[in-house]
Amino acid sequence: MTFCYKHLLAVVTFSILSTSLSANDKDKKIPALPVIDSTTVYQEFLIDESDDLMENHPAGDIYNNIWTSTKLNPYKMPIDSLPDSIRIDLSQFKVPVKGHITSKFGPRRYRYHYGTDIKLFTGDSVVSSFSGKVRITDYDRRGYGNYVVIRHDNGLETVYAHLSKVLVELDQRVEAGETIGLGGNTGRSTGSHLHYEIRFLGNAMNPEKIIDFEQGSPFMHEYLITKNESFYYQKAVKAMAAAKYYKIKSGDNLGRIAARNGTSVRALCRLNGISPKKTLRIGQRIRVR
Numbered sequence: 125m126t127f128c129y130k131h132l133l134a135v136v137t138f139s140i141l142s143t144s145l146s147a148n149d150k151d152k153k154i155p156a157l158p159v160i161d162s163t164t165v166y167q168e169f170l171i172d173e174s175d176d177l178m179e180n181h182p183a184g185d186i187y188n189n190i191w192t193s194t195k196l197n198p199y200k201m202p203i204d205s206l207p208d209s210i211r212i213d214l215s216q217f218k219v220p221v222k223g224h225i226t227s228k229f230g231p232r233r234y235r236y237h238y239g240t241d242i243k244l245f246t247g248d249s250v251v252s253s254f255s256g257k258v259r260i261t262d263y264d265r266r267g268y269g270n271y272v273v274i275r276h277d278n279g280l281e282t283v284y285a286h287l288s289k290v291l292v293e294l295d296q297r298v299e300a301g302e303t304i305g306l307g308g309n310t311g312r313s314t315g316s317h318l319h320y321e322i323r324f325l326g327n328a329m330n331p332e333k334i335i336d337f338e339q340g341s342p343f344m345h346e347y348l349i350t351k352n353e354s355f356y357y358q359k360a361v362k363a364m365a366a367a368k369y370y371k372i373k374s375g376d377n378l379g380r381i382a383a384r385n386g387t388s389v390r391a392l393c394r395l396n397g398i399s400p401k402k403t404l405r406i407g408q409r410i411r412v413r
């Protein structure tokens with residue numbers, strides 16, 4: 125059964141409004157209406173423990189009842205503060221779309237790729253990996269395109285991006301294997317594919333270490349999240365954030381670039397995987413740190 129908080133909120137607001145409008149006799153003292161801040165009401169619904177959607181929902185505790193449709197990672201939970209190990213039940217997993225991997229989780233030229241790209245055709249059904257509740261449906265022109273974020277009962281969150289069509293609504297309850305949208309090529313995407321992410325408390329994990337995409341099933345029925353293994357990539361992310369690039373100008377050579385940036389030709393070559401004899405092109409970017 126799905127239950128829409130927004131509609132309920134609208135009903136509450138409307139009934140307050142209609143009460144005050146019907147009191148058209150100005151002289152007659154009407155009892156003061158309690159001031160209800162709509163955000164507070166909404167928050168109360170969300171943290172209401174009798175909420176049947178979150179009942180027996182371990183994710184509710186893990187996420188400290190933070191539920192927002194505006195941010196992919198509102199938790200800002202540093203890896204160090206995570207519990208040492210968390211067991212995640214993967215037994216009901218359904219592969220979001222059958223297809224081969226076109227781009228892996230890992231570093232890209234100047235940024236990090238926090239998901240796994242799977243080839244599909246525009247219009248192919250994309251399904252939810254596990255049961256859960258839709259937390260975000262949004263459109264991000266420069267990034268994800270049309271995308272959906274689902275909070276799962278097992279504690280994970282998954283992201284489905286570049287969809288041509290979203291078929292679920294915010295706060296909607298979904299089952300494992302239920303179609304949530306159609307594949308596409310929206311946002312920053314070249315060629316139809318699904319960008320698929322698996323996150324825990326906002327932190328991305330490498331889906332290829334959890335799911336065997338060739339088989340369309342998890343490697344194990346249970347996945348043990350540990351700081352070192354599940355978030356191994358964070359060191360690389362920090363190194364990338366610290367990386368500095370230099371744009372090659374007319375008259376530059378490796379020696380001059382090294383001197384100007386307080387490094388050596390050897391270090392430049394190692395960092396960029398190039399030979400000291402490499403021909404430099406004006407406008408090209410070279411990593412100096």
Ligand SMILES: [Zn+2]
Pocket residue numbers: 227237239240241318319320
């Ligand atoms: Zn991607």
